[in-house]
Amino acid sequence: MSYQLSITPQEIEKLPLVAFEGKINVISEPGKEFERALKYLRRQKVIGFDTESKPVFTPGVRGNGVALVQLSGKDEAFLFRVQKLGMLGKLCHIFADPFIIKVGAASSDDVRGLQRIQPFTERRFVDLQKMVWEYGIKDKSVKKMAAIILGVRISKTQQLSNWEAPVLSEAQLKYAATDAWICREMYLKLRRSRKEPLKLEQMLPPEQLLKMAKK
Numbered sequence: 001m002s003y004q005l006s007i008t009p010q011e012i013e014k015l016p017l018v019a020f021e022g023k024i025n026v027i028s029e030p031g032k033e034f035e036r037a038l039k040y041l042r043r044q045k046v047i048g049f050d051t052e053s054k055p056v057f058t059p060g061v062r063g064n065g066v067a068l069v070q071l072s073g074k075d076e077a078f079l080f081r082v083q084k085l086g087m088l089g090k091l092c093h094i095f096a097d098p099f100i101i102k103v104g105a106a107s108s109d110d111v112r113g114l115q116r117i118q119p120f121t122e123r124r125f126v127d128l129q130k131m132v133w134e135y136g137i138k139d140k141s142v143k144k145m146a147a148i149i150l151g152v153r154i155s156k157t158q159q160l161s162n163w164e165a166p167v168l169s170e171a172q173l174k175y176a177a178t179d180a181w182i183c184r185e186m187y188l189k190l191r192r193s194r195k196e197p198l199k200l201e202q203m204l205p206p207e208q209l210l211k212m213a214k215k
Contacts, residue, residue: 002196004148006138015153020177022075026168028084037078041071041094048072048184049104049125051113052163052176066113067163070180071102077177083164087118098123103187104180105129105142128186133203136196142179149186154178 027034041047052068069080071094080091094100095111104110107127114120129140137148146154158175168176 001193003135003137003193005136005198005202007144007147012143012147012153015147015151018150018152018154018178018182019174020072020077020181022072022077022177022181024173024177025076025078026081026173027078028081030085030088034085034088034090037071037080038090038094040073040076041078041100042097044073044100046101046103046184046187048077048180048182048187049102049107049110050176050180050183051110053113054162054164055160064164065116066110068168068176069114070176072177072180072184074184077181079168079173079176081168082114082117087114087120092118092120095125096121096123100124101126101187103128103183105140105145105183126187128183128190131187131190133198134195135190135193136198136202138198138202142182145186146182149189150182152182154182 025033025037027037048071050070051066052070053066054064056063065083067081067083069082069091071078071080095102095114101124103126105128107125111122111125128145132140132145137145139145139148143154143156146152155175155178158172161169161172163172
């Protein structure tokens with residue numbers, strides 16, 4: 001199948017709203033639930049990956065560190081509150097496991113944020129933003145990619161909420177789990193699709209194309 005090059009906000013609004021419907025697990029400390037999470041994740045071939053940080057609204061102020069790491073399989077999502085938990089070695093082992101594909105958007109930025117907490121070697125991370133051009137897709141935001149690839153709309157209303165809050169709201173949990181899960185679903189759909197890479201003129205911004213045409 002061929003994918004749409006780009007999509008407008010108006011087109012997205014007409015699509016059905018979806019969210020992660022599986023079990024959402026919040027992990028704030030080592031223990032039984034932490035170990036169960038690792039056991040589940042080690043069994044996965046592909047997991048969705050994302051991170052969240054408390055937003056900064058003052059210009060010139062340095063951003064906050066990573067507060068939450070989301071890892072999702074098909075039916076369970078695990079939200080690790082690393083600001084409280086830290087980057088424990090067993091969690092770092094998941095990120096270094098060459099047999100588990102970790103799929104996100106701008107994932108290299110997220111990985112660097114985690115490595116500032118605890119250095120680790122990352123393996124088998126896939127960045128959807130660097131992948132979609134091979135399938136003829138120019139848009140790079142998670143919301144737009146989900147609309148184009150899966151034909152669905154996801155909510156981003158909790159994106160700028162306080163991810164360092166003592167207790168995360170149900171809306172925050174749903175948002176965080178959905179962002180990781182949807183990356184996994186997009187990757188699996190793309191892997192079943194035929195590649196139709198963007199042409200050079202499709203990848204360049206209009207103003208650059210205009211300059212090239214004048215030469």
